[in-house]
Structure formats: structure tokens, C-alpha cells
Amino acid sequence: MTAHASAPDHDEPAPDDFAIVAVASSAGGIRGLSVLLETLGTGLPVPLLIVQHLDPRHSTVIADVLARRSPLTIKLAEDGEQALPGFVYIAPPNHHLLVGPDGVLTLTSSKLVHFVRPSADLLFESVAGAYGSRAIACVLTGSGYDGAMGVDAVKSRGGTVIAEDPRTAEFRGMPEAAVQTGAVDFVLPLEEIAAVIRGLVETKRQ
Numbered sequence: 724m725t726a727h728a729s730a731p732d733h734d735e736p737a738p739d740d741f742a743i744v745a746v747a748s749s750a751g752g753i754r755g756l757s758v759l760l761e762t763l764g765t766g767l768p769v770p771l772l773i774v775q776h777l778d779p780r781h782s783t784v785i786a787d788v789l790a791r792r793s794p795l796t797i798k799l800a801e802d803g804e805q806a807l808p809g810f811v812y813i814a815p816p817n818h819h820l821l822v823g824p825d826g827v828l829t830l831t832s833s834k835l836v837h838f839v840r841p842s843a844d845l846l847f848e849s850v851a852g853a854y855g856s857r858a859i860a861c862v863l864t865g866s867g868y869d870g871a872m873g874v875d876a877v878k879s880r881g882g883t884v885i886a887e888d889p890r891t892a893e894f895r896g897m898p899e900a901a902v903q904t905g906a907v908d909f910v911l912p913l914e915e916i917a918a919v920i921r922g923l924v925e926t927k928r929q
Contacts, residue, residue: 740857741769741857741883741923742769742854742857742858743769743770743772743853743854743857743859744769744770744771744858744860744920745771745773745822745846745850745858745859745861746771746861746862746863747773747774747775747843747847747860747861747863747865747869748773748774748776748864748865749776749839749865749867749869749894749896749897750864750865750896751865751892752775752776752863753775753789754864754893755863755864755887755892755893756789756863757788757792757793758913758914759917760789760792760795760797760811760917761792762914764917764921765795765809766809767924768808768924769924770809770810770811770812770826771810771811772800772806772811772812772814772828772846772850773811773813774814774820774842774843774869775813775814776839776865777816778816783816785799785813789811793811795809795811796809796811797810797811797813798813799814800813800820800828801828802828803827804827805825805826806826814830817840819832819833819836819841819842820841820845821845821849823849824852824854839867843862843869843870843897844872845873846873847860847872847873847874848873850882851876851877851879855881855882856881856882858877858880858882858883859882859883859884859885859920859924860882860883861884862885862886862897862898862901862907863898863913863916864892864893864897864898866894866896868896868897871900871904874886874906875904878904878908879906884909885909885910885919886907886909886910887910887911887913887916888912888913889910891912891913
């Protein structure tokens with residue numbers, strides 16, 4: 724890729740800046756996501772993608788519920804749309820959510836991964852492949868171990884991994900499985916995660 728002499732646009736992260744945040748949660752996740760999104764505040768300079776395990780038999784109001792707690796724009800992801808800074812995109816029930824290097828979102832109904840769809844592992848792996856060291860992956864409360872393979876992929880590509888502290892998580896399975904991979908950079912109480920994400924995405928790396 725040819726370097727450009729001019730400074731990057733404010734809305735487009737420089738090559739070494741973080742460019743995307745991906746979050747995974749399951750049991751207890753509505754509360755966990757509410758706290759995270761509320762404390763993130765306004766004007767997030769990157770897109771945020773969420774996999775929350777939902778009942779595939781019912782339509783969901785998760786975006787509306789979370790929007791009441793956050794000033795960010797929150798919506799269910801749509802196939803083929805462009806992920807924009809300051810927007811939060813949630814995987815719809817029964818669909819895997821992936822992202823490409825151009826920031827275009829893809830929804831797929833391919834097979835379950837570790838018995839779940841959407842899969843945090845698939846989201847994290849796509850984020851790792853598309854953004855490498857510019858990706859942040861975060862695992863919140865949840866039962867099971869979805870996300871563990873994915874955080875390993877993010878870390879192996881130079882990205883940064885955050886996990887809710889299993890000792891204080893409502894359900895410790897998912898964050899504990901993530902921590903046990905050895906790929907987690909920050910293990911934090913839920914209430915401290917937003918500040919770390921903000922610090923990472925708003926600080927230019929040397």
C-alpha cells in the first residue's frame with residue numbers, strides 16, 4: 724500500500740491506530756452491554772460490533788433496549804452495510820456477523836459454531852483477519868466458551884484483547900475461557916472496561 728503524505732481524515736484512523744472494537748457476551752449480557760455502552764459515552768471514533776447470544780425463535784428488541792442506555796447509535800447489523808465510527812452493530816438472532824477489511828458487514832446463516840449462531844469466534848476471527856493489530860476484542864459475561872478461539876486469533880495478529888474479570892462477571896464461563904488462552908491483555912471489572920477502550924481508540928500509538 725502506498726503511503727500518503729497528507730494527514731488522514733479525522734474520521735479515518737491512521738494505519739497504526741485502532742480501527743474497530745468487537746464485543747462478545749451471552750448470559751448476563753444485556754446488563755453487561757448496557758453498562759459498557761452507557762459508560763463509553765458519545766463520539767466513539769471507531770465502529771463497535773457485538774455478538775450477544777439471543778433466542779433464535781423470537782425477534783429481538785435488544786437494540787432498542789440498549790439504545791435507552793447509550794448516546795451511541797445502536798442497530799441490528801444488516802448484510803452489506805458499511806460499519807461507521809460511532810455506530811454499534813449487533814448480530815441479529817440466528818446470524819453470524821463478519822466484517823471485511825473494507826468495513827463492510829456480512830451476515831450468514833452458515834452452521835452453528837460450538838452450538839451457537841451468532842458466534843463470537845467467527846466475529847473475532849474476521850476482525851483479526853481484516854484489521855490485524857488495529858483490532859480490539861472484548862469478552863464480557865457469558866456461559867460456555869465462545870470467543871476463546873477468536874481472542875487467540877486477534878492476539879496472534881497483533882490485536883488487543885480485553886476480558887471482564889471472571890471473578891466479578893455475572894456468568895464467568897466465557898471470560899474465564901478467554902483468560903485461560905493467555906491471549907488477554909486486560910482483565911477488568913465491567914465498570915472499568917469502557918475507559919480502557921476509550922483510552923486505546925483515542926490514543927495514537929507510537
